[in-house]
Amino acid sequence: MDEIDAIEHEVSIMGKRHAAGIEALKLVQKNRGWISDDSLYAIAELLQMTVSQLEGIATFYNLIYRQPVGRxxxxxxxxxxxxxxxxxxxxxxxxxxxxxxxxxxxxxxxxxxxxxxxxxxxxxxxxxxxxxxxxxxxxxxxxxxxxxxxxxxxxxxxxxxxx
Structure with a gap:
């Protein structure tokens, strides 16, 4: 299952696109190690959220990394x-x-x-x-x-x- 399919699956569970924000961030981070600006913009677009809304979620949770991290x-x-x-x-x-x-x-x-x-x-x-x-x-x-x-x-x- 690719990232988009996995995020869409989370959306189907949550019922509302924006409610899957944290799960989408966690899924992408699991695959890529961190959330780049490009990833943030793509996730926001997919979830029909503003980038600022998703950035707010990403920066609130201290287990979402907005810069590269170690293994x-x-x-x-x-x-x-x-x-x-x-x-x-x-x-x-x-x-x-x-x-x-x-x-x-x-x-x-x-x-x-x-x-x-x-x-x-x-x-x-x-x-x-x-x-x-x-x-x-x-x-x-x-x-x-x-x-x-x-x-x-x-x-x-x-x-x-x-x-």
Whole structure:
């Protein structure tokens, strides 16, 4: 099923074209990795929405990416629960391991690091999400171990860039 067919399927479920906006964005992002301006315009036209309406949806949801991201997008929760249970130390360990700051992507395109206001793991804080996987009760060492495992799967330590 191509993207247009998949979006039309979502429209048939939602009943109204504009109601399928977030699902359309998620479908295109799943195939392409992020939502380019061209993709945004095409989706808006298909759903008979204005580009501004769809952009509003895209920028509201922090899991829709409007610029290229790495193979692994890391969302580190910075809610008050995570902050009080070790967020800062975990955050510093992740940044040091990857050699990048928030909003940056490693030079090899493997990791993008972002914050997230809440991952719904307040009772298991600190937490992070990589792709669809949640990691909870993090320590600086457990966060480094998770990243090292992903790096080893790729076979090399990522080169970094400061943007």
């Amino acid at each position: 692994y997008v890391i969302h580190v929760c910075d809610s008050i629960s995570c902050y009080l249970t070790g967020y800062q130390a975990v955050s510093e360990a992740i940044k040091a391991q990857l050699g990048i700051g928030y909003g940056q992507t490693t030079e090899d395109g493997m990791f993008t690091l972002l914050t997230n206001a809440c991952l719904g793991s307040c009772d298991k804080a600190p937490a992070m999400m990589i792709g669809e996987d949640h990691f909870e009760h993090l320590t600086p060492q457990s966060a480094r171990d998770i990243l090292q495992q992903l790096q080893q799967e790729r076979g090399k330590k990522p080169e970094t860039t400061q943007k």
